[in-house]
Amino acid sequence: MTEEILVKQAIKGDEEAFLTLIHSYEEALYRTAISYLKNEGDALEAIQEVTYRAYRSIKTVKEPAYFKTWLIRIMMNYCRDVIKKSKREVFEERILNIQGITEDFTFLEVEEALLSLSDYERELLHLKYFEDVKIKDISVMWNTPEGTIKTRLHKALRALRAGFEEKGEVKRV
Incomplete structure (x- = not known):
């Protein structure tokens, strides 16, 4: 069915x-x-x-x-x-280290970068990249033109990249 x-x-x-x-x-x-x-x-x-x-x-x-x-x-x-x-509250790496937890905290850095975005940008990135929802479907769901969704998605990705570049994590050429 x-x-x-x-x-x-x-x-x-x-x-x-x-x-x-x-x-x-x-x-x-x-x-x-x-x-x-x-x-x-x-x-x-x-x-x-x-x-x-x-x-x-x-x-x-x-x-x-x-x-x-x-x-x-x-x-x-x-x-x-x-x-x-x-x-x-998001725990910082130093707090976790005090507790004796030593792991790869890359996910925390990603989460921290995502928290620097607006709720709208986070939702948009989540739908597109974590849930693999098509831009067409997002535009219908949010009653927004596809072009606007693409522009906002591009801006959200650019803001996310800028957050990593500030920390020196990612250098784009």
Whole structure:
């Protein structure tokens, strides 16, 4: 059965179709949650909450072809709400070293660089590069022209690069 047929059935109230869809996107939901929340327990809780929210509002899906995008958007909004509520802070490498943890902290540098971007830029980069959502789909989801999305994506990447160049991490010729 195709995804669109499953989505249409789920919108009509078919619980099995809904569960099939959720299971097929479970990994994408987990990756999104872990990239925002940085904690496996919180990510698993986020998946449960987003599944509930999606089930509750499945009838609001306007275009079945964009179900995955709709679902990821719910996850991103939920994660942002959780972060705002808990006012989390990013640990610096020296704090982790004090605790005796010695690992490769490149991911922290990337996270720190991403935090220097606006929420909009972070979401755009996440959708495009972590969830592999097409620019066309992002433009439909955000009701923004494709050209504008491409321009904003280019600016976000340039800002991210500039953050690394300031630290001396990346030198582009």
